[in-house]
Amino acid sequence: MDYIDRALAAVKEKNRYEPEFLQTVTEVLGSLRRVVEQHPEYEKAKLLERITEPERVISFRVPWVDDKGEYQINRGYRVQFSSSIGPYKGGLRFHPSVDRSILKFLGFEQIFKNSLTGLPIGGAKGGADFDPKGKSDDEVMRFCQSFMNELYRHIGPDCDVPAGDIGVGSREVGYLYGQYKRLTRQYCGVLTGKGTTYGGSLIRTEATGYGLVYLTHEILSHRGKSLEGKRVVISGSGNVAIYAAKKAQELGAVVVTMSDSNGYVYDKDGIDVPAVQQIKEVHRGRIKEYVAGHPSAEYHEGCKGVWSVPCDIALPCATQNEIDLESAQSLLKNGCWMVSEGANMPSTLEAVAAFQKAGILFAPSKAANAGGVAISALEMSQNSLRLSWSAEEVDQRLKEIMAHIYESMSAAAAEYGDSPEDFVTGANAAGFLKVAEAMMAQGLV
Ligand code: NDP
Numbered sequence: 546m547d548y549i550d551r552a553l554a555a556v557k558e559k560n561r562y563e564p565e566f567l568q569t570v571t572e573v574l575g576s577l578r579r580v581v582e583q584h585p586e587y588e589k590a591k592l593l594e595r596i597t598e599p600e601r602v603i604s605f606r607v608p609w610v611d612d613k614g615e616y617q618i619n620r621g622y623r624v625q626f627s628s629s630i631g632p633y634k635g636g637l638r639f640h641p642s643v644d645r646s647i648l649k650f651l652g653f654e655q656i657f658k659n660s661l662t663g664l665p666i667g668g669a670k671g672g673a674d675f676d677p678k679g680k681s682d683d684e685v686m687r688f689c690q691s692f693m694n695e696l697y698r699h700i701g702p703d704c705d706v707p708a709g710d711i712g713v714g715s716r717e718v719g720y721l722y723g724q725y726k727r728l729t730r731q732y733c734g735v736l737t738g739k740g741t742t743y744g745g746s747l748i749r750t751e752a753t754g755y756g757l758v759y760l761t762h763e764i765l766s767h768r769g770k771s772l773e774g775k776r777v778v779i780s781g782s783g784n785v786a787i788y789a790a791k792k793a794q795e796l797g798a799v800v801v802t803m804s805d806s807n808g809y810v811y812d813k814d815g816i817d818v819p820a821v822q823q824i825k826e827v828h829r830g831r832i833k834e835y836v837a838g839h840p841s842a843e844y845h846e847g848c849k850g851v852w853s854v855p856c857d858i859a860l861p862c863a864t865q866n867e868i869d870l871e872s873a874q875s876l877l878k879n880g881c882w883m884v885s886e887g888a889n890m891p892s893t894l895e896a897v898a899a900f901q902k903a904g905i906l907f908a909p910s911k912a913a914n915a916g917g918v919a920i921s922a923l924e925m926s927q928n929s930l931r932l933s934w935s936a937e938e939v940d941q942r943l944k945e946i947m948a949h950i951y952e953s954m955s956a957a958a959a960e961y962g963d964s965p966e967d968f969v970t971g972a973n974a975a976g977f978l979k980v981a982e983a984m985m986a987q988g989l990v
Contacts, residue, residue: 756916
């Protein structure tokens with residue numbers, strides 16, 4: 546057993562009831578063999594054992610009252626995983642599936658993603674097992690206020706700066722920020738993804754989806770290809786999916802699907818993205834409503850079927866493990882030759898192995914969806930400066946950051962990967978090395 550295997554075995558032993566966390570640790574550590582071989586000092590410093598243990602996990606009760614006057618109790622969390630290169634940074638997820646394992650997986654991923662952006666931000670994640678779906682605005686507000694009544698003690702503009710994720714959009718960030726301000730009397734950049742009238746950055750809403758497409762474009766253009774005329778399958782119809790679809794269309798792609806947790810729509814003429822925005826962002830409706838008014842579209846129950854639609858490029862933008870081995874095989878059989886991950890860890894380990902074996906282009910989430918957190922970091926900068934940059938300026942910086950991520954990931958893939966297109970190893974190694982160096986410099990903490 547080498548150091549990686551020993552560290553991995555110890556993580557498995559300690560976290561045996563946390564499958565999502567173990568999945569991401571297995572993927573990341575498994576790709577770092579060549580890096581660790583070149584740095585024997587990491588073993589003495591127990592660096593892998595330390596980096597896989599969160600600095601802090603906070604879990605708390607969130608009591609609130611629903612519209613019928615009934616008491617409701619949820620569980621809230623903040624996983625402050627690593628502050629080696631900057632204040633903790635990572636989104637909040639409100640979804641019934643949220644638990645410690647899911648948030649530790651997301652927090653661990655966030656360390657390396659944030660490092661890859663080249664910006665000084667550490668890794669964290671948080672959220673609650675609360676489902677905003679079907680709740681009134683008042684219920685969501687009461688929940689957010691109760692959640693912040695505990696969270697505010699643990700966060701701050703130079704300490705921990707949460708943002709949105711699944712189930713946490715501008716409405717939720719607004720309520721959370723209002724309560725933070727009320728509790729602390731501080732008007733500061735403690736949350737990102739704020740509305741633009743109270744400190745939010747232009748382009749933050751679009752950033753993850755746009756960034757995903759910018760990285761995809763970067764990978765293609767270095768190979769003499771483009772998105773022009775390519776058939777693109779997208780899953781999800783939330784924040785990431787909508788803006789990925791919009792930008793892909795702007796660059797000439799034909800986006801033929803979008804989905805939610807009930808099913809997917811296939812529109813052979815190309816998805817009408819403003820119609821999806823109207824359904825999801827304005828009415829908070831379901832994707833099946835899309836077919837009314839779009840005779841070229843079909844709705845299919847079940848979200849997995851989206852991976853059976855023939856395409857050139859797949860952009861999974863819904864949730865973790867949405868592409869299993871069977872879905873990966875279906876994509877490959879139907880001609881897919883590139884997958885760029887908008888969601889966090891949307892492909893299982895077996896699915897990634899299938900893509901790699903088939904030799905298709907594969908952009909892993911920690912590189913491909915880093916645009917959101919990058920613009921969040923720029924929102925922090927604007928808040929500190931008490932300035933707002935124009936949409937053009939922020940979009941230009943986003944393009945530059947995604948190009949920088951491509952360069953770092955490619956260089957590390959060439960040095961540590963099985964091939965120059967082994968972007969999984971490239972993204973992990975590039976993200977890891979910077980954090981490891983900072984940890985070594987800061988001593989045993
Ligand atoms: P949203 O809540 O805006 O949208 C999520 C979308 O995914 C919805 O269409 C939702 O459908 C669907 N979905 C959620 N859970 C499931 C499930 N279990 N099965 C099938 N579909 C599901 O979230 P975001 O767009 O913000 O996030 C999507 C992904 O991108 C997540 O993995 C997130 O971690 C990642 N991400 C987001 C960033 C951001 O800036 N927002 C930044 C980086 C990564 P339904 O409405 O039916 O629940």
